[in-house]
Amino acid sequence: MIKLIKSSFYREAETKRALAEFVLSQDILSMNEQCRAFEKAFAAKQERRYAVFVANGSVANLLLIQALLNSGRLQRGGRIGFSALTWPTNVMPLIQLGLEPVAIDCEMDTLNVSPETLEEHVTGLRALFLTNVLGFCDDLPALRKLCDDQGVLLIEDNCEALGSRTDRTLLGNFGLASTFSFFVGHHMSTIEGGMVCTDDEELYDHLVMSRAHGWDRDLSPATRARMRTEAGVDDFYARYTFYDLASNFRPTEINGFIGNQQIRYWDEIVDRRVANFGRFCAAMARNADFQGYDLAHMDTVSNFSMPVVCRTPELARKYRAEFEAAGVEIRPVIAGNILQQPFYRKYVRNTSERPNAHLVHTNGFYFGNNPEMTEDELTTLCDLLDG
Ligand SMILES: Cc1ncc(COP(=O)(O)O)c(C=O)c1O
Structure with a gap:
């Protein structure tokens, strides 16, 4: 797992x-x-x-x-x-x-x-x-x-x-x-x-x-x-x-x-997450099923989870199933579109749509980016991303 x-x-x-x-x-x-x-x-x-x-x-x-x-x-x-x-x-x-x-x-x-x-x-x-x-x-x-x-x-x-x-x-x-x-x-x-x-x-x-x-x-x-x-x-x-x-x-x-x-360990933790992130991005870039990211303006990207946004809801269902079948724990991309959350609809009157947040909600998922991942874990994740 x-x-x-x-x-x-x-x-x-x-x-x-x-x-x-x-x-x-x-x-x-x-x-x-x-x-x-x-x-x-x-x-x-x-x-x-x-x-x-x-x-x-x-x-x-x-x-x-x-x-x-x-x-x-x-x-x-x-x-x-x-x-x-x-x-x-x-x-x-x-x-x-x-x-x-x-x-x-x-x-x-x-x-x-x-x-x-x-x-x-x-x-x-x-x-x-x-x-x-x-x-x-x-x-x-x-x-x-x-x-x-x-x-x-x-x-x-x-x-x-x-x-x-x-x-x-x-x-x-x-x-x-x-x-x-x-x-x-x-x-x-x-x-x-x-x-x-x-x-x-x-x-x-x-x-x-x-x-x-x-x-x-x-x-x-x-x-x-x-x-x-x-x-x-x-x-x-x-x-x-x-x-x-x-x-x-x-x-x-x-x-x-x-x-x-x-x-x-701040620097060590960040460096390892950055290195993992680089490998995940390289694997994702080879797969046209995923939405690509444009982060060239960033000097360092340090994240604790890796978001994946698929091009269609069908692809999202396929990749979520493949990741879970391979024993990878996945979640929605944070709370997804906050406007769809019950608490927000209860308390906020203006809930007109935000289309991109909605797309991330319906087509996305994330998995962990941990600084102590093993080479086997990283290979499994990159193979899954490669498609
Ligand atoms: C953007 C953002 N804000 C606030 C929090 C809340 O942090 P905590 O879990 O420490 O309460 C989180 C938690 O994941 C978060 O992702």
């Missing part, structure tokens, strides 16, 4: 041994030094000023939207563009927090939103919450320029694209902020885990407050002192003073420790 998720983390045996020793040696396992060290290391590696570690990628998205509302950068009711081909917990926070989602279709050759498709919907948008789908992107510099020109706040859901680069820049560094997932099977695993990155100090302060109850404990001493003075609270009441809407999205020291172990 070639499973979608092959192991809990990269180099599983040594990571588990180190984790066992760590747990036995620690008194404090709630968010503490390991989490802080992981945030610092991640911010450095992602080339961002700030990183806020949270319990998973879904709450990273929820937290980011909450912090943008709390800081006044978004207002309830605002129209927010998002990628029609995405994961549900990219768009769910928009609905949960009273914003109006506007689905933007993908291009077939990048599976991502392009400046051309954004242009069709850009009027009246307050923000674009872009998903960098499965490590791919469209013309991100042009998307950023269009957003800047139109006064649209760009934020990136980078949960599927850690390590990918275009224009010599890491994906996740094109907007005001970006989110990441460290769920098992993603590029880098902390079992469960997520991150929000930004260079903006004010947004960072809102993120750390909204991550934990809305209190001021994780702010800098100077910001804490200013807020306490403004709210008129003394040091005793400051312990239980809550400044803004929040929840509890904290990770644990266990997740932080694993993050510090795994981040050492």
Whole structure:
């Protein structure tokens, strides 16, 4: 069986041994030094000023939207563009927090939103919450320029694209902020885990407050002192003073420790996924049954699953059956066309079609791209793709 998720983390045996020793040696396992060290290391590696570690990628998205509302950068009711081909917990926070989602279709050759498709919907948008789908992107510099020109706040859901680069820049560094997932099977695993990155100090302060109850404990001493003075609270009441809407999205020291172990392998993990991706693409290019990709504008494509889009629904049925018969675990291409999901139809009135996301939904599937795949597994997958 070639499973979608092959192991809990990269180099599983040594990571588990180190984790066992760590747990036995620690008194404090709630968010503490390991989490802080992981945030610092991640911010450095992602080339961002700030990183806020949270319990998973879904709450990273929820937290980011909450912090943008709390800081006044978004207002309830605002129209927010998002990628029609995405994961549900990219768009769910928009609905949960009273914003109006506007689905933007993908291009077939990048599976991502392009400046051309954004242009069709850009009027009246307050923000674009872009998903960098499965490590791919469209013309991100042009998307950023269009957003800047139109006064649209760009934020990136980078949960599927850690390590990918275009224009010599890491994906996740094109907007005001970006989110990441460290769920098992993603590029880098902390079992469960997520991150929000930004260079903006004010947004960072809102993120750390909204991550934990809305209190001021994780702010800098100077910001804490200013807020306490403004709210008129003394040091005793400051312990239980809550400044803004929040929840509890904290990770644990266990997740932080694993993050510090795994981040050492960031480059190795990305390189191996890139190499696998190259082999899958070469095999796909020899087979006219598949939709080809145009990713020449990307410097690095780092994905954790390989999307395959067939030219017809019949071909999709044929290849899905062949992959499954060969023992390969496959899934739809993320949530497929989000407009067809029951939750979306329940809460969003405007569900007019997005034809390309629909095609990916009906004609697509994906299989895992794992950095620890064996040569036999890679050969099996390439043979299946060869047709
Ligand atoms: C684009 C995208 N956003 C958000 C998430 C949510 O991440 P998590 O599973 O860590 O909650 C995922 C998960 O796969 C995703 O693909």
